[in-house]
Amino acid sequence: MNDEVRKRLAWVAVDWGSSHLRAWAMDAQGGVLVRAGSDKGMLALAPEDYEPALLEAIGDWLPASGRVPVWVCGMAGARQGWREAAYLPVPAPLNDLARGAVVPTVRDPRLAVRLLPGLCQHANEAGRGFDVMRGEETQLAGLVALEPGFSGLVCLPGTHAKWAWLDEGSVVRFATALTGELYALLASQSVLKYSVDDAELAEPGCREAFVAAVREAATEPGRFSQWLFALRAADLLDDSLPRGQARHARLGARLSGLAIGLELAGMRHDLSDASVTLIGSEALNTRYGLALEALGHDSRRLDGEAAVLAGLGLAQAGS
Amino acid sequence: MNDEVRKRLAWVAVDWGSSHLRAWAMDAQGGVLVRAGSDKGMLALAPEDYEPALLEAIGDWLPASGRVPVWVCGMAGARQGWREAAYLPVPAPLNDLARGAVVPTVRDPRLAVRLLPGLCQHANEAGRGFDVMRGEETQLAGLVALEPGFSGLVCLPGTHAKWAWLDEGSVVRFATALTGELYALLASQSVLKYSVDDAELAEPGCREAFVAAVREAATEPGRFSQWLFALRAADLLDDSLPRGQARHARLGARLSGLAIGLELAGMRHDLSDASVTLIGSEALNTRYGLALEALGHDSRRLDGEAAVLAGLGLAQAGS
Numbered sequence: 256m257n258d259e260v261r262k263r264l265a266w267v268a269v270d271w272g273s274s275h276l277r278a279w280a281m282d283a284q285g286g287v288l289v290r291a292g293s294d295k296g297m298l299a300l301a302p303e304d305y306e307p308a309l310l311e312a313i314g315d316w317l318p319a320s321g322r323v324p325v326w327v328c329g330m331a332g333a334r335q336g337w338r339e340a341a342y343l344p345v346p347a348p349l350n351d352l353a354r355g356a357v358v359p360t361v362r363d364p365r366l367a368v369r370l371l372p373g374l375c376q377h378a379n380e381a382g383r384g385f386d387v388m389r390g391e392e393t394q395l396a397g398l399v400a401l402e403p404g405f406s407g408l409v410c411l412p413g414t415h416a417k418w419a420w421l422d423e424g425s426v427v428r429f430a431t432a433l434t435g436e437l438y439a440l441l442a443s444q445s446v447l448k449y450s451v452d453d454a455e456l457a458e459p460g461c462r463e464a465f466v467a468a469v470r471e472a473a474t475e476p477g478r479f480s481q482w483l484f485a486l487r488a489a490d491l492l493d494d495s496l497p498r499g500q501a502r503h504a505r506l507g508a509r510l511s512g513l514a515i516g517l518e519l520a521g522m523r524h525d526l527s528d529a530s531v532t533l534i535g536s537e538a539l540n541t542r543y544g545l546a547l548e549a550l551g552h553d554s555r556r557l558d559g560e561a562a563v564l565a566g567l568g569l570a571q572a573g574s
Numbered sequence: 575m576n577d578e579v580r581k582r583l584a585w586v587a588v589d590w591g592s593s594h595l596r597a598w599a600m601d602a603q604g605g606v607l608v609r610a611g612s613d614k615g616m617l618a619l620a621p622e623d624y625e626p627a628l629l630e631a632i633g634d635w636l637p638a639s640g641r642v643p644v645w646v647c648g649m650a651g652a653r654q655g656w657r658e659a660a661y662l663p664v665p666a667p668l669n670d671l672a673r674g675a676v677v678p679t680v681r682d683p684r685l686a687v688r689l690l691p692g693l694c695q696h697a698n699e700a701g702r703g704f705d706v707m708r709g710e711e712t713q714l715a716g717l718v719a720l721e722p723g724f725s726g727l728v729c730l731p732g733t734h735a736k737w738a739w740l741d742e743g744s745v746v747r748f749a750t751a752l753t754g755e756l757y758a759l760l761a762s763q764s765v766l767k768y769s770v771d772d773a774e775l776a777e778p779g780c781r782e783a784f785v786a787a788v789r790e791a792a793t794e795p796g797r798f799s800q801w802l803f804a805l806r807a808a809d810l811l812d813d814s815l816p817r818g819q820a821r822h823a824r825l826g827a828r829l830s831g832l833a834i835g836l837e838l839a840g841m842r843h844d845l846s847d848a849s850v851t852l853i854g855s856e857a858l859n860t861r862y863g864l865a866l867e868a869l870g871h872d873s874r875r876l877d878g879e880a881a882v883l884a885g886l887g888l889a890q891a892g893s
Contacts, residue, residue: 375811384800385807415765415803431803433764440759445752446734476796477839480751481703484734488704488750492694520796 260288260316266324267313268567271331272390273297276308280316285568289316297330305337306361309368317365324574325368326567328393332357332370342375342387348425349396350403353570371570374426386431390563391417394534397565398557399424408525409532411559412539414439416518420525432518438511441483447510450490454504454511456542460497461508468512469519469546476520482513515546526552535559576634579607583635585643587886588628590650591709592616595627599635604887608635616649624656625680628687641686643893645886647712651676651689661694661706667744668715669722672889690889693745705750709882710736713853716884717876718743727844728851730878731858733758735837739844751837757830760802766829769809773823773830775861779816780827787831788838788865795839801832834865845871854878 265283269276274296280288295308309325317323332340338359343352355372373389391411399405404424411417414435420428442451456462472479486506489496496502519526530553533540540556547554584602588595593615599607614627628644636642651659657678662671674691692708710730718724723743730736733754739747761770775781791798805825808815815821838845849872852859859875866873 376807377811378808384804385811386804387807387810430800431807432799433802434799436764437760437799437802440763441756444759444763445755473796475840476798477792477836477842479795479798479840480753480756480833480837481749481840483752483756484750485703485705488695488706489697491706492696492704514799517796518799521794521798521800523796 257315261318263288264316264318264323266326266571267316268564268571269309269313269325269327269329269331270390270393270563270567271297271327271329271336273330274299276312278309278312279564280313281564281568281571285564287564291316297333297336300337302337302359305331305359306363306366309366310363317363321365322367323365324571325366326356326371326571327368328371328563328567329390332372333389336370338370340370340372342373342389343392345374345376345429346422346425346427347374347392349392349399349421349566350424350569351573352392352396352566353574356570369570369574371567374429376429383428384430386429388417388419388429388431391419391534392426393566393570394559394562395419395421395426395566396569397562397567398532398534400565400569401557401562407529407532409534410543410554412533412535412543418522418525430521432521434514434518438514441514442507442510445483447483447486447506450487450503451507451510452500452503454507456508456545458504458508459501460505462545464505465508465512465542466545466549468509469516469549472513472516473520473523473550476517479513479517483510486510511542512546515543519546519550523550526550529553530555532557534562579635580637582607583637583642585645585890586632586635587883587890588632588644588646588648588650589709589712589882589886590616590646590648590655592649593618595631597628597631598883599632600883600887600890604883606883610635616652616655619656621656621678624650624678625682625685628685629682636682636684640684642684643890644685644687645690645890646687647690647882647886648709651691652708655689657689659689659691661692661708662711664693664695664748665741665744665746666693666711668711668718668740668885669743669888670892671711671715671885672893675889688889688893690886693748695748702747703749705748707736707738707748707750710738710853711745712885712889713878713881714738714740714745714885715888716881716886717851717853719884719888720876720881724851726848726851728853729862729873731852731854731862737841737844749840751840753833753837757833760833761826761829764802766802766805766825769806769822770826770829771819771822773826775827775864777823777827778820779824781864783824784827784831784861785864785868787828788835788868791832791835792839792842792869795836798832798836802829805829830861831865834862838865838869842869845869848872849874851876853881
């Protein structure tokens with residue numbers, strides 16, 4: 256198996272986040288030969304730890320001689336990462352992220368590593384706020400690789416959900432909502448931890464609870480913090496809810512709907528008749544698609560892994 | 575000192591919360607002889623631990639013989655507390671909370687303990703939600719003791735901020751916002767922990783940052799989760815902010831303003847020309863008073879300790 260990989264390896268794609276590293280061995284046609292990953296994310300690493308962590312993940316793929324291009328996006332390029340790849344300011348054309356790439360020092364002669372930059376946005380009078388992204392710009396570049404000159408609104412759900420306005424393949428503006436982190440903190444660290452479980456929307460009643468909560472929070476976002484405590488009170492008092500795990504799944508689905516509905520409330524001025532392109536995991540794409548549908552908006556979905564590979568491939572091909 | 579307390583002690587007031595116990599030795603005129611407290615709150619205690627924790631705090635005050643009334647409000651009366659004092663449903667007259675008090679088993683013959691009940695609210699079609707309170711009802715009773723037949727809107731800021739609509743001394747409706755807990759989670763557990771410090775509003779620029787954030791969140795609550803991440807981005811990018819601790823204090827004041835502004839957004843339909851009565855610590859009363867003023871609403875302030883003592887005194891006097 257590894258012999259075959261070594262023979263056909265053209266380059267390596269790496270998405271290096273805060274908590275995880277994911278790597279793909281790519282052939283010359285952009286196909287994935289094999290995947291690897293570890294929990295050696297930016298938060299666990301000092302600068303000198305990056306090369307060993309990378310070799311641990313991909314060392315078996317490397318041929319005995321010759322240099323292999325390794326294209327990396329994400330937090331490895333942060334100031335507190337391997338080496339800083341300074342943010343590119345918006346507006347930023349996505350077919351040229353590689354112009355901001357930096358080369359970290361490596362000892363292994365087989366590695367030719369490039370760290371891609373993130374994007375930053377300065378506040379202006381038009382209400383655009385300060386914002387940063389690192390990693391998502393490469394997924395957006397992947398969208399542009401797949402659909403050259405793309406224009407439209409893109410949502411990348413996650414811990415810090417990104418919304419980006421693209422115009423002919425450039426990011427002209429973006430905004431970040433703390434949705435995923437807010438949900439996780441409330442579900443696991445607040446008084447609600449006694450009352451909510453992570454729920455699959457396929458569980459009975461969960462889809463309905465999720466959709467109702469999205470609509471409520473999107474319509475009356477000012478009541479968000481009241482609705483949060485009401486989850487706890489409903490757990491104590493509401494006889495119409497099922498008992499046991501099903502009760503907490505239902506309330507967890509409602510909490511998820513409230514968090515996503517609050518996020519969508521902030522986007523309503525921008526959600527027009529145009530379709531939103533969702534880039535993320537299947538689970539999050541499904542959840543956001545359902546939430547958008549509940550508010551009368553169309554969406555279409557692009558798999559997050561396909562997007563990051565296309566984006567890294569665009570940088571690799573242009574170099 | 576303790577001889578004097580033993581001689582003049584008429585009863586003991588106790589506010590027993592989730593994380594702390596506070597006790598006051600009261601004379602026959604409602605004056606405070608001495609205070610005590612500990613961190614033996616409900617979360618740290620099993621039912622059999624309550625009497626020892628109480629004696630540890632107030633044992634020195636008790637005379638050698640005779641029974642001393644001890645009136646307790648708060649989480650000691652929760653299901654997971656000392657003994658459950660079942661919630662009274664709203665509408666609930668506040669001059670008669672003692673009708674729902676329960677007597678826990680005690681060994682020490684000098685203790686005559688009563689645990690006051692909390693209040694609960696069931697959801698109805700008019701949009702009133704499920705809700706519960708435990709402890710705050712006694713502060714509301716204190717307001718009614720001080721101003722018999724009180725009618726109006728009352729806010730008790732805190733970890734779980736309570737808003738209560740009183741009509742002629744009865745709670746007819748109430749709502750809870752998770753404001754304090756939301757702020758604390760975001761400030762200490764989220765990505766914002768690197769960018770915000772708890773701020774006194776007296777620090778330079780903090781009052782202005784707080785007030786601006788209150789106005790923004792109250793006006794556009796749907797952008798709450800965007801504004802959260804924007805705090806982090808501003809820390810990374812905003813050259814107009816001061817450096818060092820002052821920077822993080824400014825951002826902390828803004829986070830506090832966003833959380834309180836979101837809460838007030840949910841109350842705007844109820845905030846009419848009438849003044850809001852704030853019951854809480856001086857620091858929180860000041861902060862909420864400033865937030866209400868920023869939105870054009872009057873408020874007046876009642877000290878939280880004075881309120882709880884008046885409320886426990888009302889129960890004690892009626893028994």
